[in-house]
Amino acid sequence: MHIHELNPWRTLIAVAVFVVILAIGFLTMPKPLFEYQKSMDESIEALLDGEDYFYPWELVDVIDGNTDSIVLFDIRDNFVFGQGHIPGAENLSANTLTDPDNLERLKALRDMGVTIVLYGENELQANGPWMFFRQVGFNNIKLLLGGYEYYKANEADLAATINDDAYFSGFPRFNYAEMAAPKDGSEINADQDNKPVQVRRREKTSVAAGGC
Amino acid sequence: MNRNYILLTVLMLVLAVGTLFLTTDDEPKQIAPEELLQEIIQPTRYVTTDQVAKMIIQGDPSLLMVDVRPAAEYDEYALPGSLNIPLEDLLNDGNLGYFGVPGIKVVFISNDDIRADQTWVLTKRLGIDGTYVMKGGLNKWMQTIIEPAQPNADAPSVDHELYAFRKGAQIYFTGAEAATPDGDNVEVQVRRREKTNVAAGGC
Numbered sequence: 398m399h400i401h402e403l404n405p406w407r408t409l410i411a412v413a414v415f416v417v418i419l420a421i422g423f424l425t426m427p428k429p430l431f432e433y434q435k436s437m438d439e440s441i442e443a444l445l446d447g448e449d450y451f452y453p454w455e456l457v458d459v460i461d462g463n464t465d466s467i468v469l470f471d472i473r474d475n476f477v478f479g480q481g482h483i484p485g486a487e488n489l490s491a492n493t494l495t496d497p498d499n500l501e502r503l504k505a506l507r508d509m510g511v512t513i514v515l516y517g518e519n520e521l522q523a524n525g526p527w528m529f530f531r532q533v534g535f536n537n538i539k540l541l542l543g544g545y546e547y548y549k550a551n552e553a554d555l556a557a558t559i560n561d562d563a564y565f566s567g568f569p570r571f572n573y574a575e576m577a578a579p580k581d582g583s584e585i586n587a588d589q590d591n592k593p594v595q596v597r598r599r600e601k602t603s604v605a606a607g608g609c
Numbered sequence: 610m611n612r613n614y615i616l617l618t619v620l621m622l623v624l625a626v627g628t629l630f631l632t633t634d635d636e637p638k639q640i641a642p643e644e645l646l647q648e649i650i651q652p653t654r655y656v657t658t659d660q661v662a663k664m665i666i667q668g669d670p671s672l673l674m675v676d677v678r679p680a681a682e683y684d685e686y687a688l689p690g691s692l693n694i695p696l697e698d699l700l701n702d703g704n705l706g707y708f709g710v711p712g713i714k715v716v717f718i719s720n721d722d723i724r725a726d727q728t729w730v731l732t733k734r735l736g737i738d739g740t741y742v743m744k745g746g747l748n749k750w751m752q753t754i755i756e757p758a759q760p761n762a763d764a765p766s767v768d769h770e771l772y773a774f775r776k777g778a779q780i781y782f783t784g785a786e787a788a789t790p791d792g793d794n795v796e797v798q799v800r801r802r803e804k805t806n807v808a809a810g811g812c
Contacts, residue, residue: 431642525649
């Protein structure tokens with residue numbers, strides 16, 4: 398005779414304990430600091446749309462203090478920030494982005510509906526952190542085009558930069574093909590050029606390893 | 610049959626049915642966001658145009674240049690040997706299989722470095738290692754490799770060495786002719802020493 402058949406309550410007690418332990422486990426599971434809110438496809442989509450940028454001429458209002466729904470964050474390190482920054486900007490060095498205090502503040506600003514503008518020395522420097530925050534659900538974060546360099550160069554008359562396009566990235570500044578054409582007049586891309594190399598693809602490591 | 614066994618059977622069945630309602634995850638494997646941020650704030654992903662030029666010239670087999678510009682721009686001009694994967698096609702057609710091959714350095718190239726950097730962040734999110742961004746992109750390539758600017762005469766010697774390398778690279782990539790100094794070569798008049806005496810023999 399099996400031991401459980403001696404005392405019918407044993408099974409129930411065992412099951413109850415089991416369930417309680419599971420519940421405790423789920424409730425006390427550490428919550429990750431961030432979770433991706435955008436899938437890979439959505440992220441690519443957002444990048445191709447080219448939204449969520451902040452234009453240098455929009456800074457005028459922020460610097461004059463005409464708006465309190467926009468906050469500037471300088472992600473350069475503290476030393477460089479001390480040497481000069483956009484008036485009204487707060488320093489939030491890239492390596493302190495995940496400090497609990499800073500994160501609290503970012504979340505609070507998000508809940509208040511305040512737009513956060515990130516900038517670095519140039520657009521490239523702030524691009525990574527900006528993309529990161531967009532992907533983990535901070536939809537109020539924008540990226541300053543041109544970065545601090547562009548601001549510094551056009552500090553005197555920011556409003557006029559509305560007609561400028563030098564801060565746009567992603568465009569060829571030269572006619573590549575013409576510039577790089579062989580000087581002896583022979584056809585560019587004649588033979589070896591532009592033939593994609595044959596590359597070894599990464600092999601799949603395991604076949605559909607599913608499971609719990 | 611014992612009541613307890615029935616109870617357990619029912620429990621197991623309920624759990625089994627529960628698994629049907631688990632959300633299926635179509636997303637590919639990704640690294641934790643915190644990890645991604647740590648990777649992002651490190652500037653180790655950037656390579657210079659000079660480094661890329663050197664690798665191309667030396668025929669480095671571990672280099673794979675991936676051009677992330679639209680196909681039309683790629684057709685017009687691209688670095689020799691580069692592969693075109695526009696950003697919108699990153700996840701399509703098994704393109705991800707090109708990345709993360711052990712021993713292969715993937716360098717992303719765009720007009721400047723923003724789009725390449727964006728591609729880098731996306732691939733990093735997928736946990737792919739061995740990817741780099743060519744800083745300055747093709748615009749910088751034109752300025753440094755195709756039409757390098759000569760440093761001032763009093764610039765540090767490293768600048769001149771770099772310039773010498775870039776001039777060599779320019780010749781490699783464009784077939785430009787090596788610069789020759791202006792003016793015809795002056796013919797050197799060699800004066801032979803006149804013999805002072807005739808066959809002054811020995812002993």
